[in-house]
Amino acid sequence: MKYSIGIIFVFFLSHFVFSKTLTVGYGQKIVRIQKGIATCNAGDTLIIKSGVYREGNILVDKPLYILGENYPILDGVFKDEVISVKSAYVTIDGLHIKNSRQKTLDDPAGIKLYESNYVNIINNKFTDNFFAVYLQYSSHCLVKNNTIVAHAIGETSSGNGIHCWYSDSLLIIANTITGHRDGIYLEFVTGSLVWRNISQDNVRYGLHFMFSHSDSYITNVFKNNGAGVAVMFSKNVKMVNNKFEQNWGDASYGLLLKEISDCYLAGNKFFKNTTAVLMDGTNRIEAENNVFQNNGWALRLQSNCTGNVLRYNNFLGNTFDISTSGSLVSNTFDSNYWDKYEGYDLNKDNIGDIPYHPLSMYSIIVQKIPSAMLLFRSFIVSLLDKSEKVMPSLTPDNFVDLNPLMHSLKL
Amino acid sequence: MNRILKYVFLDIFQNKIVILYTLILALFAWSTLSLEDNNSKGLLTLLNIILLAVPLVSILFSTIYVYNSNEFIELLVSHPLKRSKIWISLFLGLSLSLIFAFVIGAGIPILLFSEWDKAYMMILVGMFITVIFVAIAFLSTIITRDKAKGIGISILLWLYFSLLFDGLVLFLLFQFADYPIEKYMVVLTSLNPIDLSRVLILLELDVSAMMGYTGAIFKLYFGSNGGLIVSFLLLFSWIALPFGLSLIKFRKKDL
Numbered sequence: 001m002k003y004s005i006g007i008i009f010v011f012f013l014s015h016f017v018f019s020k021t022l023t024v025g026y027g028q029k030i031v032r033i034q035k036g037i038a039t040c041n042a043g044d045t046l047i048i049k050s051g052v053y054r055e056g057n058i059l060v061d062k063p064l065y066i067l068g069e070n071y072p073i074l075d076g077v078f079k080d081e082v083i084s085v086k087s088a089y090v091t092i093d094g095l096h097i098k099n100s101r102q103k104t105l106d107d108p109a110g111i112k113l114y115e116s117n118y119v120n121i122i123n124n125k126f127t128d129n130f131f132a133v134y135l136q137y138s139s140h141c142l143v144k145n146n147t148i149v150a151h152a153i154g155e156t157s158s159g160n161g162i163h164c165w166y167s168d169s170l171l172i173i174a175n176t177i178t179g180h181r182d183g184i185y186l187e188f189v190t191g192s193l194v195w196r197n198i199s200q201d202n203v204r205y206g207l208h209f210m211f212s213h214s215d216s217y218i219t220n221v222f223k224n225n226g227a228g229v230a231v232m233f234s235k236n237v238k239m240v241n242n243k244f245e246q247n248w249g250d251a252s253y254g255l256l257l258k259e260i261s262d263c264y265l266a267g268n269k270f271f272k273n274t275t276a277v278l279m280d281g282t283n284r285i286e287a288e289n290n291v292f293q294n295n296g297w298a299l300r301l302q303s304n305c306t307g308n309v310l311r312y313n314n315f316l317g318n319t320f321d322i323s324t325s326g327s328l329v330s331n332t333f334d335s336n337y338w339d340k341y342e343g344y345d346l347n348k349d350n351i352g353d354i355p356y357h358p359l360s361m362y363s364i365i366v367q368k369i370p371s372a373m374l375l376f377r378s379f380i381v382s383l384l385d386k387s388e389k390v391m392p393s394l395t396p397d398n399f400v401d402l403n404p405l406m407h408s409l410k411l
Numbered sequence: 412m413n414r415i416l417k418y419v420f421l422d423i424f425q426n427k428i429v430i431l432y433t434l435i436l437a438l439f440a441w442s443t444l445s446l447e448d449n450n451s452k453g454l455l456t457l458l459n460i461i462l463l464a465v466p467l468v469s470i471l472f473s474t475i476y477v478y479n480s481n482e483f484i485e486l487l488v489s490h491p492l493k494r495s496k497i498w499i500s501l502f503l504g505l506s507l508s509l510i511f512a513f514v515i516g517a518g519i520p521i522l523l524f525s526e527w528d529k530a531y532m533m534i535l536v537g538m539f540i541t542v543i544f545v546a547i548a549f550l551s552t553i554i555t556r557d558k559a560k561g562i563g564i565s566i567l568l569w570l571y572f573s574l575l576f577d578g579l580v581l582f583l584l585f586q587f588a589d590y591p592i593e594k595y596m597v598v599l600t601s602l603n604p605i606d607l608s609r610v611l612i613l614l615e616l617d618v619s620a621m622m623g624y625t626g627a628i629f630k631l632y633f634g635s636n637g638g639l640i641v642s643f644l645l646l647f648s649w650i651a652l653p654f655g656l657s658l659i660k661f662r663k664k665d666l
Contacts, residue, residue, distance in 0.1 A: 294451075317452060339452075369588045371596050372581070374629075377455065377613060378606065379463055380577040 025049030063089035071096040081108040091120040098127035109134035131159035139168040150179040160185040182208040230256040241267040306330040323363040333401040356404035361388035419504025436516025444524040466544045473548035474565040536608040546654040553657040604649045
């Protein structure tokens, strides 16, 4: 007991002895932020008074806690990268960063981290930056509670909200991102968590994975983006409890999975997307307890996918539950609830007694001839579909759920 | 004219078949809309019934009614009345009573169970379909004096519009799958009132699946305000043309 009190006392002491707090800004002895940083020692706290600062590029080259009072505005006037961090153990808290330089080859950002580990970027606001937060070779960083807004028009003329490149062990938590190219972009990022973010109205993807393995994204909302989430060329990605909503349009998807393997998809809700999930070249993906509701296509499963398992999902009110591109089937459907199932359950065990073929003939026709959509819901098409259900000839007959549920799962 | 219209309307509305038709429509509508937990799904089931049953009843009932009122028409012709007035009031009486039956039977449950923009499109289209097939019935009755032949023509026309035409379109789609035929297909579809009505309602209901390239073209042609106006003009011409033709023939016909 005595020892521990002693240790705590020493810690307190060290705090008072080694770390100082410096206030800069309008009405203070030091007005310029860059000069304040130069004056500070490593480990100090730098408080920035509220106001508008147009200092050009600000370089943080030592471990600091930079705290804004009432969101001081750091304006890059579209000429500079606003803050460049080239040191580990930096925290940037409570700033409003706007108008970074746009459209150049060196990817300017609101805050850019250059090989800086253990950096926290929390409670900031970002407006109209090219990239808002850019992490480059930076690991163990936290990006939390930031509000990121831009007004991107095209894919080429805008950057990403949170861009991570060659990093590891990142935490990206509770950010709101709108109007960028990709909301969150991860390339060569491993062991990271994306949690409780809201990404909407972005030009391309809400969240984009490239070559990023062993990551998770949990309880995020992706709404009204070009496509909700794109996971490409990655392994071991866990996707749990996210919402994919209103991703409308010609080539628009709730979730786009391309060339990925060994991923887990559970508890997600897909609501009103043109295509809820597109699987292209995916291997060994387990999808369970997801809800697919009111989508155009719930699942587009290209025939180059193998070993995927779909079980205990709800398919409700989708125009087409499944469509595919070929006749090869090496995926498993088991114990899903399909609202189009018309079978019966004599022994009352909640499992339909006859198997369900989720692939309708018409969805195959539409896949081949898109303009056949013109005859959708016409009498002759329902007739053809019915006869195909009884005697499958065009649709692969092993495309089947052997244990379709009679009642929807409570998800 | 008003008096003839009144007679026809009252005569038809007391007709047991029309009452039965109203009841059956009501039964279908209430059961599908209240049984399905998903409102859109219920409307879609109902859509199939409307696009199949309403044309059939309209065309058959009208054909038979016109043949049966041959003596009544001859009686009217002997009075100092314009022939066109007789024909028009007969047409209006039939159309109005069948529309009335449709609105009472299917319109009320649709209005009660679904959102306004879907409901009004459904009811409007149902009304149009009714009148269109009454007009087609008038044309087929005027073509031939023989009752059996006339009814046969009506049934064939119904079969053509609700089944054969779609089969034909599907066949063409398969044949020309490699060509960019979307636009021509849209034009072709608008040549069938049932298909046109179906697409109009689907654009209100199933927007998701209608997306994609074809969907975009649909939206462009049918979904915009201009497209809607064109679509309804087309539907209207499906009333005006057959009935107009039958009217010209009726004026000159030797009864």
